[in-house]
Amino acid sequence: IRYTEGRGWHDAQLTPYAPLEIDPANMTLHYGQAIFEGLKAYRQADGSIATFRPTANAERFQASARRLAMPELPTEAFVEAVELLVQQDQAWVPSEPEQSLYLRPFMFATEVGLGVRPANEYLFMIIASPAGAYFPGGVKPVSVWLSEEYVRAAPGGTGTAKCAGNYAASLVAQAQAAEKGCDQVVWLDAAEHRWIEEMGGMNLYFVFGEGKDARIVTPELSGALLPGITRDSLLTMAADLGYAVEERRISTDEWKQGNVDGTLTEVFACGTAAVITPVGSVKSARADWTVADGNPGPITMELRKTLLAVQGGQSPDTHGWLHTIV
Ligand code: PMP
DSSP states (O other): OEEETTTEEEOOOOOOOOOOOOOTTBHHHHHOOEEEOOEEEEEOTTSOEEEEOHHHHHHHHHHHHHHTTOOOOOHHHHHHHHHHHHHHTGGGSOOSTTOEEEEEEEEEEOOBOOSSSOOSEEEEEEEEEEEOOSSTTSOOOEEEEEESSOOSOOTTTTTTSOBHHHHHHHHHHHHHHHHTTOSEEEEEOTTTSOBEEEESSOEEEEEESSGGGOEEEEEOOOSSSOOOHHHHHHHHHHHHTTOEEEEEOOBHHHHHHHHHHSOEEEEEEEETTTEEEEEEEEEOSSOEEESTTSSOOHHHHHHHHHHHHHHTTSSOOTTOOEEEOO
């Protein structure tokens, strides 16, 4: 779907996948007005196909657009584009457990020019690709690197937007994590390098205590971290399962201390791509530690199973999160 200032959204098209031609002075290449979303189409237990909370993706896309001075695509147009593509590609939606058709909506400036200002022309597109299970051989805890040298985002910056630049800014820290033998980066706040924010493509959750007395904590929306749709769904889902849930600041010291005194029992990350991923070990410039015994915890696995069952249509969708397409 194209956007032209003064004319609005126009020329919606469903076309075969093909390269785009880019002018060397395309404004996105120079000034980075590029935003995206990520969501999945899941084959349901009854054979139908559904997406999970697509209006939440549409709304976050609008928030990202506002932050980057781009036009907002209306929710109905976003969801209709998702529906059309999934209908077209329904044969590509796998039936195996934990597999899906990954959808990548995105928008960028198409105007040509070198003046620094919001562009007047944009293109919104969605591409699709089948996605395998994140853990084909069974759930395996990830190791994380606490980045104290780089920050992903600062309050007032673009951290709450899903824009390309945030991911570009994260790549050196991700490479550093890999050098240290870690799978993922954990980002800390920009001012004190002390408060835990999120990972590269996932939000974080901390479990204190055990069984139904457990308290489940996730970093509050600081103005710099991405408001994940999985994070938001789990706040509700964990409360439904009877756990006490808190959104608040949590520091690296509390994480370390909780590990030493045994009150912190589980840590996991969550997002559309990885669903729920246990965090098994931590490295930083000052200390390394194992999270509890390093194995996936029972509450992590319970939440994972519960979420996958809703997304796959095996358990009732009590919150109306599924959007059936075919
Ligand atoms: N944080 C970042 C930086 C991300 O890229 C993502 C993936 N969109 C998430 C968190 C998780 O968000 P969601 O649950 O909506 O996939």
